[in-house]
Amino acid sequence: MLARTGRRKPSTRSVWVVWIETAFEWVIRLCGISAILFVLGIFYFVFSKAAPIFFESEFSIAEFLFSTQWYPTSEVNVRYGVLALIVGTLSVTLLSMLIAVPFGLGAAIFVSEFCGPKLKESLKIVIELLAAIPSVVWGFIGLTVMKTIIEKTTGAEMGLNVLNGGIILALMSVPIIVSIGEDALKAVPDSYREAGIALGATRWQLVYRVLLPAAKTGLLAAVLLGVGRAIGETMAVLMATGHAVNIPGSLVDPVRTLTATIAAELGEAPEGANHYRVLFMVGVLLFTITFIINITADLVIRGIRRK
Amino acid sequence: MVTSDGNRAAACQANAPAAVRNKIEIRDLRLSYGKKEVLHGVSFDIHENEILGVIGPAQSGKTSMLRCLNRTIDFTADATWTGSINVDGEEVGRMRNVYELRRKIGMVAPLPVGLPMSIYDNVAFAPRCSGMKSKSELDGLVEKCLTQAALWDEVKERLDSLGTKLSGGQQQRLTIARALSHQPEVLCLDEFSIAIDPVTTMRIEDVLKELKSEMTIILVTNLVQQARRLAARTLFLWEGEIVELGSTESMFGPNPKDKRTFDYVNGIFG
Amino acid sequence: MESGPTLFGETALTRRKQRTEAVAKHVFFAMALAMIIPLALIIGYLVVKAWPALSIDFLLDPPLRGMKAGGIWPALLGTIYLVIVSLAVAAPIGVLAAVYLNEYAKDNWFNRVINLAVINLAGVPSIVHALFGLGAFVLAAKFGKSIIAASLTLAVMTLPVIIASTREALAAVPRPFREACWNVGATRWQTIQSVVLPNSISGILTGIILQVSRAAGETAPIMFTGALFFKAVERGDLFAYSLTDQCMALSMHLYVISTQVPGVPEALPYATAVVLLGAVLLVNITAISLRIHMRARKKW
Numbered sequence: 001m002l003a004r005t006g007r008r009k010p011s012t013r014s015v016w017v018v019w020i021e022t023a024f025e026w027v028i029r030l031c032g033i034s035a036i037l038f039v040l041g042i043f044y045f046v047f048s049k050a051a052p053i054f055f056e057s058e059f060s061i062a063e064f065l066f067s068t069q070w071y072p073t074s075e076v077n078v079r080y081g082v083l084a085l086i087v088g089t090l091s092v093t094l095l096s097m098l099i100a101v102p103f104g105l106g107a108a109i110f111v112s113e114f115c116g117p118k119l120k121e122s123l124k125i126v127i128e129l130l131a132a133i134p135s136v137v138w139g140f141i142g143l144t145v146m147k148t149i150i151e152k153t154t155g156a157e158m159g160l161n162v163l164n165g166g167i168i169l170a171l172m173s174v175p176i177i178v179s180i181g182e183d184a185l186k187a188v189p190d191s192y193r194e195a196g197i198a199l200g201a202t203r204w205q206l207v208y209r210v211l212l213p214a215a216k217t218g219l220l221a222a223v224l225l226g227v228g229r230a231i232g233e234t235m236a237v238l239m240a241t242g243h244a245v246n247i248p249g250s251l252v253d254p255v256r257t258l259t260a261t262i263a264a265e266l267g268e269a270p271e272g273a274n275h276y277r278v279l280f281m282v283g284v285l286l287f288t289i290t291f292i293i294n295i296t297a298d299l300v301i302r303g304i305r306r307k
Numbered sequence: 308m309v310t311s312d313g314n315r316a317a318a319c320q321a322n323a324p325a326a327v328r329n330k331i332e333i334r335d336l337r338l339s340y341g342k343k344e345v346l347h348g349v350s351f352d353i354h355e356n357e358i359l360g361v362i363g364p365a366q367s368g369k370t371s372m373l374r375c376l377n378r379t380i381d382f383t384a385d386a387t388w389t390g391s392i393n394v395d396g397e398e399v400g401r402m403r404n405v406y407e408l409r410r411k412i413g414m415v416a417p418l419p420v421g422l423p424m425s426i427y428d429n430v431a432f433a434p435r436c437s438g439m440k441s442k443s444e445l446d447g448l449v450e451k452c453l454t455q456a457a458l459w460d461e462v463k464e465r466l467d468s469l470g471t472k473l474s475g476g477q478q479q480r481l482t483i484a485r486a487l488s489h490q491p492e493v494l495c496l497d498e499f500s501i502a503i504d505p506v507t508t509m510r511i512e513d514v515l516k517e518l519k520s521e522m523t524i525i526l527v528t529n530l531v532q533q534a535r536r537l538a539a540r541t542l543f544l545w546e547g548e549i550v551e552l553g554s555t556e557s558m559f560g561p562n563p564k565d566k567r568t569f570d571y572v573n574g575i576f577g
Numbered sequence: 578m579e580s581g582p583t584l585f586g587e588t589a590l591t592r593r594k595q596r597t598e599a600v601a602k603h604v605f606f607a608m609a610l611a612m613i614i615p616l617a618l619i620i621g622y623l624v625v626k627a628w629p630a631l632s633i634d635f636l637l638d639p640p641l642r643g644m645k646a647g648g649i650w651p652a653l654l655g656t657i658y659l660v661i662v663s664l665a666v667a668a669p670i671g672v673l674a675a676v677y678l679n680e681y682a683k684d685n686w687f688n689r690v691i692n693l694a695v696i697n698l699a700g701v702p703s704i705v706h707a708l709f710g711l712g713a714f715v716l717a718a719k720f721g722k723s724i725i726a727a728s729l730t731l732a733v734m735t736l737p738v739i740i741a742s743t744r745e746a747l748a749a750v751p752r753p754f755r756e757a758c759w760n761v762g763a764t765r766w767q768t769i770q771s772v773v774l775p776n777s778i779s780g781i782l783t784g785i786i787l788q789v790s791r792a793a794g795e796t797a798p799i800m801f802t803g804a805l806f807f808k809a810v811e812r813g814d815l816f817a818y819s820l821t822d823q824c825m826a827l828s829m830h831l832y833v834i835s836t837q838v839p840g841v842p843e844a845l846p847y848a849t850a851v852v853l854l855g856a857v858l859l860v861n862i863t864a865i866s867l868r869i870h871m872r873a874r875k876k877w
Contacts, residue, residue, distance in 0.1 A: 017438070021766045025681070031670050032677030035694040035740070038733050042701060045712030106608030114602045125865055126613055132787075132861040133854060134794025135703075136828045140835055140850045145619050174612050202594045204601035225700075232702025234797040235828075239836060259704045259797075266708075266801055271716075283708040287701060294700035298693060379759050384683040410762035420757040423776050423876035432771065433761035471876055482757070489761050 046287060050280035058274060064281065070245045072265065072275040080278045082285070084245050088255035091248050092237060093230040095166030096173055100230075101223055103170070104177030108222070111178065112185040113207055124179075131175035135235040142168040142240025156252035160242035163251040168240045169233055173226040180225055184218020185211055217300050224297040228290050234259040258282050327354040330493060330523045331376070336390035338371055340383070345371050347547045348390070353493075358519055360534030360555060361527040362571070363544035369527045370417075372544070373495050376525075377412040378405045394493070410437060413486030413522075417498040419478035421470030422485075426453075426462050429470040429481055433489040448488060455518065456484035457510050476507035483511065487518075494518065495525045500533065512537060531572050535559050543568050620854070627851040630844035636852070637813045640830075644807065644838050649849055651810035654817060655724075655824030656793055659803075662728035662820065663735065663792045668785050670732075671739025678740070679747040680769055699737035703797040706734040710802040725820045727803025734798050735788045742787060746780020747773060779871035786864035790857045796828040804829040806837070827853045 053059045058078050067081025111123050146167060147159030154163070188211055196206040212219070242254025243264065256264075262279050269276040331353040338346040346368045353359050361369050374380040375388055378399060392399040394411065402408050410433065422429050430449045439445060449466070453459040458480040462473070470481055479499060486494060496515070500508040515524060515537060528534050534541050534555065541558050543550040543565075551558060551565045563569050570576050638648030674695075682688035710730025720726040750773050758768040774781075796804075804826045810817040818824045831853060835846040 021764060024766060028673045028677045028681060031673035032682065032688075032691055034670055035674060035691055035698055035736070038736070039694040039697050039701075041713060042698075042705065042709040042733075045717065046705060046708045049708070049712050103608050103611055106605050107612065110602075110605035110609045114605055123609060128865065129858055129861055130612070130616065132790050132794070132857055134796070134828055134857055136794070136796040136831050137850050137854050137857075140831060140846065141619055141623070143835055144847075145622060171612060171616065202598040204598050205594075207601070228700050232700070232705070234702060234704040235832065239832070259702055262704045262708065263797055263800060266711075280708055280712075283705045287705050290700050290702055290705075291697055294697050295693065298696050377760065379756065382756075382759060384685075406762040406764060408762075409760060414760040416753065416756065416760070418753065420753045422754055422757060422772055424772070432758070433763070436758075436761070436763045436767045436771075469876055485757070485761060 043284075043287060046280055046283045050277050050284050053274060053277035053281055056274055056277075059278065064278070068245075068247060070261075072269070072278060078274070080274075080281075082258065082261075082282060084247050085256055085258045085261055085282070087247050088241070088245075089231055089257040089259070091162050091255060092165040092169055092241060092257060093227060095162060095251070096169035096230045097223065097227060099167065099170035100173040100177055100226055104174045104222070104226065105181050105219060107174070108178045108181030108185060108219075109207055109211075112182045113203060113211065124182075127175045127178050130171075131179075133172075135172065135233060136239075138168050138172055138236040139239030142236060146240065150252070154252055158242055158252075158254060160240055161252045161254045162241065162248050165237045165241035165255070165257075166251075168236050169230045172233060172236060173230050176229055177222045177226040180222035181215075181219050184215040184222060187218060188214045217303055221297045221300040224293055224300065228293040228297070231293070232259060232286065232290050234263050238263050258286055262286075327357070329353065330355040330395065332391075332393040334391040334393075336372070336375060336388065336392060338368070338375060338380070338386065338388040341385045345547050346375075346388075349544070349547070349549055351542060351549060351552050353523060353525060354540075355523055356519060356521075357540060358515065358524040358526055358538045360538030360541040361525060361544060362529070362531050362534050362541060363550075364571070364576075365529070366546075367544045368547040369544055370497055373414065373497055373525070373527060375399075376493075376495065377409045377414055378402070379409070379414070381405070406437075410489040411492050413489065413491035413494040415479075415482050415486050415494070415496045415499050418502050419475055419482050421473055421478040421481050423469065423471050425467045426470050426473070426481065427466040430484050430488045433485065437489065452484040452487045453481075455487050455514065456480045457514050458484055476503040479503050479507070480511065483514070491522060493523045493525065495527070497527045498529050500528070500530065508533075531559075543571065545571070623847055623851050623854070627844060627847035630842075630848035631851065635848055639810050639812060640807065644834055645841055645845075649827065649830060649852065650812060650814075651808050651817065652825040652827045652830035652849075653852070654810065654815070655804070655808075656827040658724050658818055658824055659728050659731060659799065659826060660789050660792045662724060663731035664785065664789060666729060667732035667736050667739055667788055667792075671736050671784070671788070672743050672781055674736070675740045675743035675747060676769060679744050680765065680773065695737050695740050698733070699741070701734075703734065703795060706730055706798045707801050709733070710798055715802050721821070722801070722805075722823050723803050723821045724818060724824050725803075727799040727824075727826075730798045730802045731792045731795060734795065735791045738788045738791050739784045742784030743777070743781045746777035746784070749780065750776050776876060779867060783864045783868050786860055786867070790860040790864075793860070794828055794853065794857050796826075796832055799826055799829060806833050827856070 054061070059080055063079070063081050066083055067079060068084040069079035069081045070084060071077055071079040107123075107127075111120055115123065142164050143160070146164050149159075150156060150161070150164055151159040192210050192214060193206060196210045201209065237257045238260035241257060241260065243256050243260060244254040245256050246253060248255045262282055265275070266279050269279055329352045333352070334350045336346055336349045337344060349368075349372065361372075363369055371380070374383075375392060376399070380386050380388065394408065399408060422432065424432070427449055430452050431445045434445060434448055439448075450459060453462065458477060461477060470478065473481060479502065483496075483499070499511065512533070515526070518524065526534065526537060538555050540553065541555045542552040543558065545567065551563060551568045553564065557563060558568055559572055563572070635648040636653060637650050639650050641647030678688065678691065678695075682691070707730065710726060710733070714720050714726035714729045715722055718726070720729075754772050754776075755768050758772055763771070803823050805823040806825075808817075808823070808825050827849065831846060831849045834841045834849065
């Protein structure tokens with residue numbers, strides 16, 4: 001019989017080990033909290049650089065939001081209206097979504113419902129690689145390849161325009177729509193599929209009648225995140241949209257977006273000047289828009305999980 | 308219905324032989340997950356060096372009770388409990404060093420869990436966590452625990468292979484070896500036999516009979532006959548309340564105190 | 578029995594069903610291909626255009642004659658510096674933040690706020706990160722425009738990449754392993770250190786590799802925080818920059834020579850784009866193969 005060697009041995013771990021461990025837990029906690037600090041930091045630093053502009057006579061918030069006149073460096077007639085830039089951003093985003101949403105969701109449905117495991121694996125890898133292409137490379141593609149194609153096919157004088165930016169942004173947003181959309185479809189319980197198939201539905205009927213309604217909030221979140229990415233994209237639109245402050249009348253008009261304006265002008269604006277502050281103000285505007293979109297998308301996704 | 312008075316009476320009666328010492332005393336233990344109460348004021352004692360069988364249908368609060376005992380309930384975010392659990396005269400709820408408590412109470416979960424490390428490391432894990440470093444001491448302990456768990460002969464040639472690659476029954480014995488590795492005074496087994504074959508079950512039951520001389524064993528089981536084979540006293544828990552606690556003999560006899568005990572033990576419900 | 582519908586025979590209805598089924602499948606397949614094939618063609622085109630300029634010398638030479646000739650060495654080196662420094666900052670913070678979120682955090686309002694913060698950090702436009710980096714690191718922290726300021730900006734921006742994939746890796750370690758450790762008296766940290774981290778290390782590495790690819794490709798965040806148009810660097814000199822210097826970067830260099838400098842021979846920007854793209858894709862493929870390799874030899 002194996003006899004017990006003795007009653008309880010007190011723990012031999014030294015006080016130091018325990019102390020170090022407690023300290024380490026606090027470091028971990030701090031790292032978790034750091035995400036909040038960074039977001040607050042972003043808002044604080046961007047807003048604090050922009051804020052003094054509110055006390056300047058040549059700036060009014062109404063003009064900022066509702067005027068199309070953007071003459072930030074004019075000597076005689078300084079105007080800080082970003083409406084044209086907002087419209088520029090929206091037009092490119094809208095076009096890109098018109099292209100990316102059907103293709104992205106279609107690809108998500110194919111990957112999730114129609115293809116075999118091998119093909120699925122390879123498609124997901126390709127989509128992941130697509131998402132990894134740097135935005136400046138996308139911009140370069142817009143600037144060179146897409147520009148030539150658009151000039152040849154549409155006969156437009158200048159191939160850098162809404163259409164070019166829209167197509168490039170669409171290609172950039174598709175991966176995020178596909179991966180989030182596929183997650184949403186995967187989240188639909190298999191029992192739904194089995195029930196559908198048991199009733200004799202084809203896979204197409206299953207997708208159309210059962211899966212799309214069941215996954216619609218998740219797909220909405222996918223679209224929202226795609227929109228978020230498109231609005232925030234900088235380098236690609238800077239290089240591909242032609243860079244003219246302009247409310248576009250057609251697909252082949254050049255425009256300029258909020259992000260591209262900051263990227264193009266911040267380098268030349270003297271630190272602390274009104275122009276510099278207005279550019280930070282544009283940053284605040286962008287931060288607010290994407291913040292709202294991200295929160296909404298998160299609420300939508302959280303809503304699904306709760307179900 | 309059983310009132311807490313009834314519980315106390317049952318507890319007192321079972322205490323009748325004066326020589327036994329109470330290892331654990333539980334008084335009016337209430338546990339809730341969120342707003343849902345799953346244990347409605349449970350009181351009983353566990354004697355030193357006995358095997359206490361705990362029977363009852365699924366969802367009757369058996370596992371939850373064990374998790375209060377070693378305070379791993381702390382890891383469940385929305386769980387709250389009140390009442391008193393006393394181990395060796397120390398109040399569990401007020402203990403600051405819960406790790407010491409958990410080392411005092413060995414716990415074997417329903418499903419076998421071989422940790423994704425070598426068999427040796429599986430058993431040496433707990434002693435290492437509490438600071439044991441000496442190789443020879445560890446070697447001795449690993450051999451002792453694996454032998455106690457009736458696994459040594461099967462694995463002594465391959466202590467370096469992964470614990471997760473053992474068969475289900477072997478993994479369950481590995482889990483028991485791990486629970487023994489921190490030299491507990493109380494061993495809790497939570498439905499240890501649901502994932503393993505009858506032969507292995509019998510081997511482990513033999514092991515438990517031997518271990519009884521060294522430690523207190525709480526055997527939660529869904530097989531009422533297992534309690535009958537091993538336990539001196541049995542507790543019947545149903546929907547978070549104690550229906551009956553008494554000597555196994557009387558509970559499995561023709562006239563238990565409560566009609567429901569008779570029905571459950573004889574398979575009329577549950 | 579020869580004619581007329583039998584129980585399992587074909588009817589007009591099932592035939593029509595099968596047709597829609599086939600059509601649907603092919604349409605969706607075409608949609609999936611519609612984004613892949615043009616892209617493959619475009620990348621092929623870039624490589625063809627870049628071919629005349631691509632060589633070892635192109636990688637090792639500095640740009641010459643006002644960036645109208647020569648190679649990309651200073652930009653390549655700058656990108657490497659930026660990536661290493663940002664990785665050194667983002668990897669520990671990101672991994673530990675993920676450990677906190679997955680292992681310590683309870684489901685309360687405070688931790689939901691942390692989650693929201695991570696999501697927003699990922700969603701903030703890169704140019705806004707640039708403004709933040711300019712305000713916080715260049716001006717407030719007085720680093721000036723420098724590698725350190727640009728790297729910190731990149732680190733903040735890429736933090737969510739590491740957090741997300743580390744969390745996924747940690748969550749893939751089954752909870753019973755943790756419970757088994759707690760049951761034998763291991764502390765949370767002992768559990769994490771001995772069971773959780775060793776079994777999620779490949780996922781964590783994947784996340785870190787993806788951070789590298791992200792940091793290497795970004796342009797906007799470094800534009801105003803530390804990247805500059807041109808800096809004279811000797812051919813192949815590995816220690817050309819110090820942390821407080823500004824540096825060239827591959828992504829920035831591509832932007833500059835394709836839009837800001839007139840008269841650059843056509844092959845140069847194409848070659849730069851191909852090098853950047855190739856580097857980023859190579860890093861990603863490494864991450865993917867690591868993931869597949871590790872999945873194949875799972876321990877449970």
